Structures are given as structure tokens and as C-alpha cells.
Amino acid sequence: MNQSFKELIKHKFPDLSRGQKKVAEFLVNFMEKGSLYTAGQIGKEAGVSETTVIRLAYALGLNGFSDLQELMRKEWLSSTESKEAASKPAAEEKKPFNEWLSPVDEKELSQAVDALIKSDQVYIAGFRESHTAAYWLYYKMNQLRNHVLLSFPTGFLLETLCNLTSASAVVVFSLPRYTKEALEVAQQAKKQGAKVIAITDRRLSPVGQIADITLLAGTTEHILSLLALSQIVISSMQKRDEKTAGKRLEYLEKLYAEQGIFLE
Secondary structure, three states, rough: OOOOHHHHHHHHHHHOOHHHHHHHEEEEEEHHHHHHHHHHHHHHOOOOHHHHHHHHHHOOOOOHHHHHHHHHHHHHHHHHHHOOOOOHHHHHHHHHHHHHHHOOOOOHHHHHHHHHHOOEEEEEEEEHHHHHHHHHHHHHHHOOOEEEEEOOOOOOOHHHOOOOOOEEEEEEEEOOOHHHHHHHHHHHHHHOOOOEEEEEEEOHHHHHHHHOOOEOOOOOOHHHHHHHHHHHHHHHHHHHHHHHHHHHHHHHHHHHHHHHOOOO
């Protein structure tokens, strides 16, 4: 099987029963427990029967619970090794924001940063409450690269989305209560082949289910969690593409000075 455990769950999730979805979300969020617990223990933690856990394995196209657990175990061990190999600067960058964040997957953060640097354009979508964070990310990213676009607080223009290509990246903010606009932007971007990066609270949220990359934000303070995660993305972009970002920032500082934008 070529699909990873998380990819398999994401692909099959819409077709699962309510109980199977509860198990799937538990296993995605607590892969270590899923790798070590028995089917009965997992069922107890997820609030379903042991039979439901076993049925999930078959619903995913596997031969049984042991195959499901082996798939999880491999991915969990791989993820653990990746986290241990993560750079110290990245960990230090996240330290002030940990109280607002869910654990950030270093591999997916790296993939997101790579896509945001290399894409021909970046479209950032955030609606209603999430628009505050979307605007902040839009403003800061414009300091690092060109061709960055932003949705409106309550909607978007199809005329803008139609310019997306397979070389584009789309960032979609989506926290409860989930908006239909966020899902529609993600769906349209996928149709046009763009890479979709979800910043959301659950890997299997409506937008998370179809995103190529999912970055998890905490849920206690919505705006703070989104801003904290956005800051990590911006800092990582600046470090990864220091030469290009530095030149752009230097030119902007010159323009700021010429226009007298800032008092000091």
C-alpha cells in the first residue's frame, strides 16, 4: 500500500460511519496510543465498541486490525524520528507560542514553507473571524515575496480564483464554526491543481480533509492560535529564503523611508 495512514484516513473519511469517524479522528490525533493500544482500549478511549474499531480496518480496505496498527506504527515511528531531527532554531521560534498551538508537524511545516516560497502566486483565504489572521499573514508575506492575494472577509471573487494554476499555493484558514466559503475556496483550488494548505483545528475538519498540507492550530484562543502559527510560517519562510526575502525587505525599507511611512 502506497498511501500513508493519514492519507488513507483522509481519503476514506467521508464514507465512514459516525462511530468509525470517531475512531479515525482519535487515531489521527493520538497515533502513539493507536500504535500501542489494543482494539478494546482504543474503542474505550474513542467512546465506541471494540467491534467498531475492527470494522474501521476493513472499511479502510485493510485485512484486519493488525494491518491497521502496523500502518499506524510505521508512520508514528517515522514521525517521531523526524521530530527528533528537527532543527533547534525552529523549536526556539515556536517556544513563545506553544500555549496556543497544537504540536506542529515539522515535515508538513517544511512542505508548506517550500510551497509558499516556490509557488507562482499565493492566495490566502480567511472568512469572518478568521479574516483577521488571514490579513496579517497576507501583509507579512507581501514583505517577503510578490503575487500574494487575499480573500474578502465574507467571500471571494471567482475572477481571482480562476488565475490559480498547478504552480499556485492556497492557504485556507478554517476554525469552528466552519464556513462554506472556506471549503468552496479549497475545492475550487483543488480543481485547478493548486496546492492547498489548511490552517485548521482538526486534521479531519472539512477543509483539512481535502488539503494537501494541514497545519494544526490550537482551539483555546482562536485568533491567537492562528496568529501564532502564522508567525511560525513567516519566520520559517524568511529563514529558508533569506537572500530573496532580505532583498525585498531592504527595498521596502527604502520605500518606507522615502514616503515617510513610519515615524521612527
